[in-house]
Amino acid sequence: MHVATKDLLRLATIGSVDDGKSTLIGRLLVDTRQLFDDQLDAVVAASEKRGVGDLDLSFVTDGLRAEREQGITIDVAYRYATTPTRKFIIADCPGHVQYTSNMATGASTADLALVVLDVASGLKEQTRRHLCIAALLGVRSIVVAVNKMDAVDWSQLAFQRVVDEIETLSRELGFTSVDIIPVSALLGDNVVGSSTNIPWYDGPSVLESLEASEAGAWEHATTRGARLPIQWVLRQPGGGRTYAGMVCGDTLRVGDAVTLLPANIQTTIAAINFGGEAIDEATVGLAADVDLAAETNAGRGDMIATAPLPKVVNELATTICWFGERPLVVGQRLRMKHTTKVTPVRVKNINGVIDIEKLDIDDSHSLSTNDIGLATLQTADLMVVDDYRTNRVTGSFVLIDEATNATVAAGMVGHASFL
Amino acid sequence: MRITIGSLEYTRTLQNMTTTPLRPPKFTDHLDLLESHAIFILREVAAECERPVLLFSGGKDSAVLLHLATKAFAPQQLPFPVMHIDTGQNFPEVLAFRDATVAATNARLVVAKVQDTIDQGKVVDPGLLGSRNRLQTVTLLDAINDNGFDAAFGGARRDEDKARAKERILSFRDTFGQWDPRQQRPELWQLYQGKVNPGEHVRAFPLSDWTELDIWQYIEREQMALPTIYFAHERDVVMRDGMWLGVGPFVEPRVDEQVEHRSVRFRTVGDANCTGAVLSSASTLRAIIDEVTLANVSERGATRADDKFSETAMEDRKREGYF
Known part of the structure; x- marks a missing residue:
């Protein structure tokens, strides 16, 4: 299938603590000369100050004081790299289980996951958890850096053992593109260029693999029907109104037959504007505003859609990543933000927690912190939703604590196929 | 709309690199994506928060931010005021630019002066030649409080500094205006939620994912002053x-x-x-x-x-x- 190339790739690093995610990103940025001299000097100075050698590459992204003191990543660091063909937005995510919500933050907008693991220890439980979350979030491509090859004497046998584990899990989780690369982030082997220490591997380096992968997958994972969740109503000179929002799912064109939901009013797109200027079509990701042929009283939280239409429901079967400190229980009341709509919800049922090792569902009826489970939610208002697997924008939501306004869960409409 | 193929100009020369051949982008280039993302954030915060304000220093980043805000709400006027934290140690060219630009957008300009904070005895005057950089935090927080602002747009970018690289696009501040980097709200997908309790506020950074080069390319593309x-x-x-x-x-x-x-x-x-x-x-x-x-x-x-x-x-x- 032909997918138009865009020159912006979003990637997230995932994997267990201490397997070398931040070091790999540091190496990638240093060896492609993305760092300015003063930034590199600051990393060298910080390394000396903390007695960790000449250059601790993890300090390139671990920028908080607490992170440098403890030698761990606490929250996502966003870094930017450019090559002649692409801009990369890199989310370097934390590995600790207690910071799983931060990892999910970084991975939720990723086109691709860069998985880092230690060749000596293979797939740890936390790596499996991250891969499972990435798969649930709809990431389809992974580049796996099997790290610390220098510590096992560049052993092909050790590499192959890990490859077998990854391939098995990747099949179960349904990743469609998997590159597995033996690397040493510390020494730079197979990160940007090739490696003389690993003559038995003739595949791409990490950078080569990232450059060859599909950009814009996040937006283009959605291919069924155009949707415009209304953010804001703009008053036009002369008394008309247009509806502003970001287009998702498919291109929206002037003349398209559309339905305004949940009111279920059929009409057509009379005009499309961007930044006050008329345009013919709004591609996916464009923050446009549209004029409808019919008179409506549409407002924020409503949705304009082309066929096949999303569902209009007040009860949702969902997959939930729970980040709250106290468990999520049946009957609990929360607020949901879905596209541009906020509504009260009640937990009707909890239908089990995912067992990360076995990838099946147990019979729990509550979710503890960092559990991923299945839940049925009742919503106070009618919600206009797609299954997450067909549209990552109209299929996703967050749950909000009513008292503190904290975001306590990431939710997806429907269930992943591997469950 | 104009589609600029910016990628070919967008290079920092690299060595040892293979490249995949680039097809002409059918959709949009990275500047289009960054622009729409920023406009989306501006509208979300304006819709969810009661009293937003846009922080404007007259620098290039805040100029881009104001330009994006104008686009986000065109043909209407901005649904929020613009605020300058005035240290009294400005470049005169920047003040002139501030007044001309804000006047052109018809926005209401709020100026909060560090000198007033000094005169109220809340901070010590460092003298004409001393730095007022750190003092402006007090002025900023007072102005947010006094005006009842619950959201403040800023032009900060994550590529500027390693602490900024860690910050969410919507960054929660407690009643003391503090940022706690260890307790940031998860920020999933593009579901920005800016609800706060009275006295708290959010900082919103629509330019988070822009680099310095993106800013300059965008200024050139939009022919901004x-x-x-x-x-x-x-x-x-x-x-x-x-x-x-x-x-x-x-x-x-x-x-x-x-x-x-x-x-x-x-x-x-x-x-x-x-x-x-x-x-x-x-x-x-x-x-x-x-x-x-x-x-x-x-x-x-x-x-x-x-x-x-x-x-x-x-x-x-x-x-x-x-x-």
Whole structure:
């Protein structure tokens, strides 16, 4: 299938603590000369100050004081790299289980996951958890850096053992593109260029693999029907109104037959504007505003859609990543933000927690912190939703604590196929 | 709308790299994506928060932010005011630009003055030549409180500093205006939620994913106006702590300093007494983009004395409520 190339790739690093995610990103940025001299000097100075050698590459992204003191990543660091063909937005995510919500933050907008693991220890439980979350979030491509090859004497046998584990899990989780690369982030082997220490591997380096992968997958994972969740109503000179929002799912064109939901009013797109200027079509990701042929009283939280239409429901079967400190229980009341709509919800049922090792569902009826489970939610208002697997924008939501306004869960409409 | 193929200009030359052939982008390039994302954030925060405000310094980033806000709500006026935290140590060219730009958008301008905070006795006057950089946090938090703002848009970018690289696009601040980097709200997908309780607020950073080069390319594409000090000009300067400072009311040459007349420009705009100039002959946007593409030193490293205090200078200031 032909997918138009865009020159912006979003990637997230995932994997267990201490397997070398931040070091790999540091190496990638240093060896492609993305760092300015003063930034590199600051990393060298910080390394000396903390007695960790000449250059601790993890300090390139671990920028908080607490992170440098403890030698761990606490929250996502966003870094930017450019090559002649692409801009990369890199989310370097934390590995600790207690910071799983931060990892999910970084991975939720990723086109691709860069998985880092230690060749000596293979797939740890936390790596499996991250891969499972990435798969649930709809990431389809992974580049796996099997790290610390220098510590096992560049052993092909050790590499192959890990490859077998990854391939098995990747099949179960349904990743469609998997590159597995033996690397040493510390020494730079197979990160940007090739490696003389690993003559038995003739595949791409990490950078080569990232450059060859599909950009814009996040937006283009959605291919069924155009949707415009209304953010804001703009008053036009002369008394008309247009509806502003970001287009998702498919291109929206002037003349398209559309339905305004949940009111279920059929009409057509009379005009499309961007930044006050008329345009013919709004591609996916464009923050446009549209004029409808019919008179409506549409407002924020409503949705304009082309066929096949999303569902209009007040009860949702969902997959939930729970980040709250106290468990999520049946009957609990929360607020949901879905596209541009906020509504009260009640937990009707909890239908089990995912067992990360076995990838099946147990019979729990509550979710503890960092559990991923299945839940049925009742919503106070009618919600206009797609299954997450067909549209990552109209299929996703967050749950909000009513008292503190904290975001306590990431939710997806429907269930992943591997469950 | 115009589709610019920016990718071919968008290079920092790399070695040892294979490249995949680039098909002409059918959809949009990275600037289009960054632009729409920023517009989306501006609208979300304006819709969810009761009283937002847009922080405007007259620098290039806040100029881009204001330009994006104008686009987000066109043809209406901005649904929020614009606020300048005035340290009283501004470049006059920047103040002129501020007034002209805000007037052109018809927005309401709120000016909060550090001098007022000093006169109220809340902070100590560092004197004409001392830095008011850190004091403006107090002025900013007071202005947010006094006006009942529950959201403040800022032009900060994550590529500027390692602490900013860690911050969410919507960054929660408690009733003391503090940022707690260990307790940030998860920010999933593009579901930005800015609800706060009374006294709390959020900072919203629509330019989070833009780099310095993105900003310049966008300014060129949109043919935006900027304060003249961003372009190369002749100026009396002194070398102090490794930076060229422009001689003027807030920078007096010290006895051991030699005044030189050089062609310079400013890469960032902060207070006149702690913002360094770079030697440059770049007098057009195109020349600036070429210069930025080849730069070896980061913009804050080259030009901001306020970031050189310690390893975590920005984190420390942000925790207190700085921009």
